[in-house]
Amino acid sequence: MTNLRLFSLALALATILPAWASAGSLARGPYLQQATSNSIVVVWRTKGVSTPVLRYGNSPDALTEEVSGDSVILRVSADINAATNIPRLYKEPADEIDQREADHDPSTAANTYQFEAQVSGLQPDSKYYYAIYDNNQPLAGGDENHYFVSHPRIGSSTDMRLWVVGDSGTGEIEQAMVHDAMRAYVSRTGRSVDHYIHVGDMAYSDGTDREFQDNFFAPYQTTLRNTVCWPAMGNHEGHTSRGISGIGPYYDAYVVPTRAEAGGVASGTEAYYSFDIEEVHFTCLDSHDLDRSPDAAMAQWLRADLEQANAKWLVAFWHHPPYTKGSHDSDREQQLAEMRENFMPILESSGVDLTLTGHSHIYERSMLMDGAYDTPTTAKGVILDDGDGRIGGDGAYRKSKGLRPHEGSVSIVSGHGGAGISRQGTMPVMREIIIEHGSVILDIEGDTLTGTMLNKQGQIRDVFNIVKRGRVRPVRIKNPWQPIHDISLLTELLLEFNDVAPGSAPEGWRVVSGNPSSLAVTAEPNGENLLRAEANAEPLLAQYAQFDSSAFEFETGIRLPPENEKGAGLLFGYRDPRNFGRIYLDPAASVIRVSRFVDGSENIITEEAAQIPSGLWLKFEIQVTDVDIEVQFQDEAEQTREIEFTIGIDSPFPKSPIGFYLPPDSSAEFLYFEFQDNDR
Numbered sequence: 309m310t311n312l313r314l315f316s317l318a319l320a321l322a323t324i325l326p327a328w329a330s331a332g333s334l335a336r337g338p339y340l341q342q343a344t345s346n347s348i349v350v351v352w353r354t355k356g357v358s359t360p361v362l363r364y365g366n367s368p369d370a371l372t373e374e375v376s377g378d379s380v381i382l383r384v385s386a387d388i389n390a391a392t393n394i395p396r397l398y399k400e401p402a403d404e405i406d407q408r409e410a411d412h413d414p415s416t417a418a419n420t421y422q423f424e425a426q427v428s429g430l431q432p433d434s435k436y437y438y439a440i441y442d443n444n445q446p447l448a449g450g451d452e453n454h455y456f457v458s459h460p461r462i463g464s465s466t467d468m469r470l471w472v473v474g475d476s477g478t479g480e481i482e483q484a485m486v487h488d489a490m491r492a493y494v495s496r497t498g499r500s501v502d503h504y505i506h507v508g509d510m511a512y513s514d515g516t517d518r519e520f521q522d523n524f525f526a527p528y529q530t531t532l533r534n535t536v537c538w539p540a541m542g543n544h545e546g547h548t549s550r551g552i553s554g555i556g557p558y559y560d561a562y563v564v565p566t567r568a569e570a571g572g573v574a575s576g577t578e579a580y581y582s583f584d585i586e587e588v589h590f591t592c593l594d595s596h597d598l599d600r601s602p603d604a605a606m607a608q609w610l611r612a613d614l615e616q617a618n619a620k621w622l623v624a625f626w627h628h629p630p631y632t633k634g635s636h637d638s639d640r641e642q643q644l645a646e647m648r649e650n651f652m653p654i655l656e657s658s659g660v661d662l663t664l665t666g667h668s669h670i671y672e673r674s675m676l677m678d679g680a681y682d683t684p685t686t687a688k689g690v691i692l693d694d695g696d697g698r699i700g701g702d703g704a705y706r707k708s709k710g711l712r713p714h715e716g717s718v719s720i721v722s723g724h725g726g727a728g729i730s731r732q733g734t735m736p737v738m739r740e741i742i743i744e745h746g747s748v749i750l751d752i753e754g755d756t757l758t759g760t761m762l763n764k765q766g767q768i769r770d771v772f773n774i775v776k777r778g779r780v781r782p783v784r785i786k787n788p789w790q791p792i793h794d795i796s797l798l799t800e801l802l803l804e805f806n807d808v809a810p811g812s813a814p815e816g817w818r819v820v821s822g823n824p825s826s827l828a829v830t831a832e833p834n835g836e837n838l839l840r841a842e843a844n845a846e847p848l849l850a851q852y853a854q855f856d857s858s859a860f861e862f863e864t865g866i867r868l869p870p871e872n873e874k875g876a877g878l879l880f881g882y883r884d885p886r887n888f889g890r891i892y893l894d895p896a897a898s899v900i901r902v903s904r905f906v907d908g909s910e911n912i913i914t915e916e917a918a919q920i921p922s923g924l925w926l927k928f929e930i931q932v933t934d935v936d937i938e939v940q941f942q943d944e945a946e947q948t949r950e951i952e953f954t955i956g957i958d959s960p961f962p963k964s965p966i967g968f969y970l971p972p973d974s975s976a977e978f979l980y981f982e983f984q985d986n987d988r
């Protein structure tokens with residue numbers, strides 16, 4: 309940190325030089341925020357001091373209007389020597405400094421000036437071109453690509469296209485492809501996106517100021533210069549930003565309504581807010597770090613906000629999905645369960661049409677549903693239309709005109725915008741479950757909503773419609789259609805044995821060699837169930853037959869009883885009982901040995917010295933790719949006996965299931981198995 313502090317000091321000295329001596333260079337933006345039918349905020353940053361001027365007008369050559377001086381809100385990085393009433397951009401609090409590595413410093417880059425130009429007096433539904441300047445020196449714009457469009461008047465008939473993205477801010481190729489796919493779709497269909505909703509996790513890994521720049525503002529700049537992004541805070545932004553105080557890089561980046569600037573009821577906080585566009589009421593919640601109980605401030609505000617909503621459509625968005633079994637499980641995780649149990653009842657009693665969330669890295673789209681508040685989620689009695697919801701298919705989901713309570717909503721998990729995708733189960737209320745990167749386009753035109761899922765290649769992978777017309781009387785379907793629970797489609801799987809009755813065999817496992825009676829679930833004195841395997845006179849090979857991948861991670865908790873001096877092995881690349889890969893724990897020789905069996909004969913690839921204590925739980929993490937295998941091993945006391953090694957393999961192991969091996973007359977116990985498919 310010392311070097312950085314010296315550097316900051318030098319910059320602070322530079323800023324007391326006269327303004328003409330140091331021109332600012334554009335460091336972020338320009339981008340748009342908080343649009344209404346007569347106003348918008350244009351935001352940008354410079355590195356180094358500058359005199360902010362925004363000019364706009366009806367053509368790039370006639371930027372006749374100007375915003376400057378007091379109409380531009382200034383924020384500066386903490387190192388800048390400026391008047392105390394000028395708000396400071398985020399700087400990591402002193403008591404948190406040094407808890408992170410230096411390259412994860414969440415503080416705003418030194419010598420940063422942020423400008424928020426408040427444009428007012430616009431004509432509704434009008435396109436304006438703009439440019440930003442440092443005094444008279446152009447920084448950006450003044451061309452066909454820099455424009456904004458004011459909203460039509462609130463209440464005017466709805467005709468909008470929205471882009472919905474979640475969990476995208478990795479800076480990787482998938483994020484760029486998803487963005488490009490949207491832009492190609494927009495130009496192919498001749499209709500641009502009017503509004504952009506990001507449902508959180510836009511700046512991995514920690515939502516630092518630098519990560520916002522590299523993983524959000526830079527990759528999306530061509531869209532952000534014309535389209536307001538309305539954000540919801542994700543847990544990754546929550547590493548450095550706080551909903552309760554409204555402080556952090558996330559809160560610096562966005563200007564969202566807190567005083568009902570764009571309709572709705574004033575929330576008084578940027579953590580949750582609402583706005584109206586045409587005949588649609590939008591409400592954004594903070595599912596990450598605020599009190600989610602039904603009596604807390606956020607729920608109280610939501611009730612008040614929805615009570616006053618005078619719209620034909622109601623769309624709600626936040627980060628943690630009420631229904632998912634993608635990379636997260638809403639039956640098992642508190643934030644997700646609380647959003648379902650505490651917020652879905654409020655939203656549905658106000659007639660919500662659509663909920664948009666992310667967090668779970670997958671695309672899941674529900675049937676038309678209402679009242680699914682139980683944990684675990686079941687589809688019985690909560691589905692109002694179990695068809696595909698497609699005009700031209702089973703027909704659109706139908707609701708009455710206007711906002712009426714409990715006529716059904718569609719839940720979309722759009723957490724597939726860039727980060728690694730996966731699936732660990734089947735959420736029974738879902739109509740479509742797609743493990744591909746992509747995003748969602750929403751077209752709302754009058755009484756018809758069309759949702760389109762575009763994958764990263766630009767292919768349409770799901771379409772559904774909601775039509776709100778006349779009076780519809782919802783009927784609950786007792787035994788609705790159910791998505792097929794196809795375990796071979798899972799990309800993440802956690803097998804524990806607590807749900808299995810002691811004495812019975814675990815599902816999905818197959819003994820491929822050895823005595824089939826020797827796999828059974830037993831109960832520990834502490835109430836935990838585990839899987840106990842015993843080999844008799846023959847070696848025992850068991851495989852988990854329903855997991856099929858050539859690139860995967862595999863983690864297990866294994867315990868060798870004290871009487872087992874022969875050890876045990878974990879299998880991978882299993883083809884048949886004579887051809888497989890094996891990682892063998894050998895207590896007698898004090899080694900971990902990696903071998904490949906070809907036609908029953910063992911070729912040792914490598915051996916690593918390791919004490920293998922009996923009677924203790926050992927954790928094994930194995931990562932297999934086409935070219936190498938990485939093994940990590942830890943005992944229960946963690947860290948004390950950790951080994952890690954990587955071996956290169958010259959030919960890929962076959963795409964095949966995994967399992968374990970026991971030598972004759974031995975036994976072992978397993979607490980859990982966790983698989984992750986990295987093939988996709």
Ligand SMILES: [Fe+2]
Nearest residue numbers: 509542543667
């Ligand atoms: Fe998340």
